Amino acid sequence: MGTVWELDFYSRPVLDENGKKLWEVLLCEGLVDTSTVDQRFRYSQFLPSSEVNSIVLKGAIEAAIAEAISQGFSPPSRIRYFRYQMQNMILRACDEAGIPARPSRRTVALQRWLSDRHATVYPEMAGYTSAPSPSVAAPPPSPQPLPDALLGQQWAFVTLEAAAFTDLPEWEIGFGESFPLDMANLDPSTPIPGLLIFSPRATALAAWMSGLELAYWRIEAGKTPQIVLETGASDSWVLAGLPGPKLLAEAQAFEAAKAKANQVHFLGIQDRRESEAFAGFWLLQELPLG
Missing domain, CATH: 3.30.420 (Nucleotidyltransferase; domain 5)
Structure with missing residues (x-):
């Protein structure tokens, strides 16, 4: 990099x-x-x-x-x-x-x-003014579907304690990026929510995502609830749908956990559930831009 x-x-x-x-x-x-x-x-x-x-x-x-x-x-x-x-x-x-x-x-x-x-x-500084600054947010686009060839076969919400990320630099990761978790001022026992995607095309999916400037993932409620990945300055992608109230409730619980973890969360990509290596892994934080 x-x-x-x-x-x-x-x-x-x-x-x-x-x-x-x-x-x-x-x-x-x-x-x-x-x-x-x-x-x-x-x-x-x-x-x-x-x-x-x-x-x-x-x-x-x-x-x-x-x-x-x-x-x-x-x-x-x-x-x-x-x-x-x-x-x-x-x-x-x-x-x-x-x-x-x-x-x-x-x-x-x-x-x-x-x-x-x-x-x-x-x-x-001399001349300081408390007048609010204009918004820097880009116009929100409609989330795009992932390319068919990169769709994951399965996914799961998971949680790790903040302390588990201490040895993150030693994990076997193909593509990804992280930052020092202590910058988020979290207690070591704080649950960090995450999303794992399992796909036989894990490496291709991770390679594609590595070029997107991953920002964070979020839950979009509404008529068609879904998990949305935010990338770049204003792009977004549909990672998975959330059919049924039970799955949506689980997703919203993870959104609440993200808020309690100072918006820190993660996204991982593996070829199968039993794997200990990651084709891709990103430690993320939804940041207020100012």
């Missing part, structure tokens, strides 16, 4: 001397396995609204890379971003900097950093 960085380029709740909002570029390394925020590279640069363009953003990216290398960090092999409103500018800047960029709601390190800055940095 290489080194993945996460990027945000947006206005902040701070006004300059002309009453215009300051903009900020944030770049940081993503969280993987046992890494922590304190061990990751971070870069911040404030800009006036008059300098919001792809050329300036490219310069900030290149400055961040130079600073990272000088500190002994690896440059990014690709960049994730979550603000779909800025995607044209971000894609152009990253392309000109020679770095692939992809929309993703899997920006755990960045969201942690943003939350901290909104709580401890921006309020201490």
